[in-house]
Amino acid sequence: MSVTTSQPLADLQSSHDPRDIAINKVGIRRLRYPLTLLQRGAGPTVTAALVNMYVSLDGSFKGTHMSRFVEVLNEFRDALDINNLRTVLARMKEHLEAADAYLELEFPLFFARPAPVTGQVGLQAYDCAITASLDATDHLRTKSTVVVPVTTLCPCSKEISDYGAHNQRSMVTLQWRSRRPIWLEEMIELVESQASCPVFPLLKRPDEKWVTERAYENPKFVEDMVRDLTAKLREDERLTWYRVESENEESIHAHNCFALVEETPER
Incomplete structure (x- = not known):
């Protein structure tokens, strides 16, 4: 069915807004879309x-044109x-006639992980995010995020017990800005290297034995996790x-444990 109009449709968004209040961010959220990695x-x-x-x-404008984001x-x-986010952000500024543009992407990253002993391969998923902005001077600013599940074993439990120690899954979130692109996989592996033990998607009995013993030999408090990882990040000249x-x-506790370190290194 075709729809015809005898007069142009009103563009209310482009009309004048008498309140004259600028809006920092306006747009669309949670649109699911394919992404090439x-x-x-x-x-x-x-x-x-x-x-x-x-x-x-x-x-001075009443609103933005939401459909143009999808365009x-x-x-x-x-x-x-x-x-290639600079090109996308520049096109957003042009098409929406705006001084600043912002883009946020959340996505799963899958890659193959072999088991530590048997070598059987499974796919491990990691939650990742990229945020980028292009301001009125065309300065590009980006931030990358990876969320990495790891195993940590309690040093106190190991110290005070005659045998055994409690461990748990830990979620480590690493965010960074850098002078040049860094592989997401590289930062995921860095996080895993500082844990009591990585998490694996597929384990057979010989692998479970290895994981159990590896974690027991490498206990970590939540404080140890963020400090050891920070010490490694301080060595990376690419990071700003x-x-x-x-x-x-x-x-074994009714609560979670949490620690955080944030730094802007002087290079």
């Missing part, structure tokens, strides 16, 4: 992202790449800012 050693792969898009709005995404349907959070889903 260039994975280390695996080439480009496609995942599904939750997308948030915003622009700044001058105080911009559709222009990059075959090439929405986390390493980072934030490390670790939260233990305690197995």
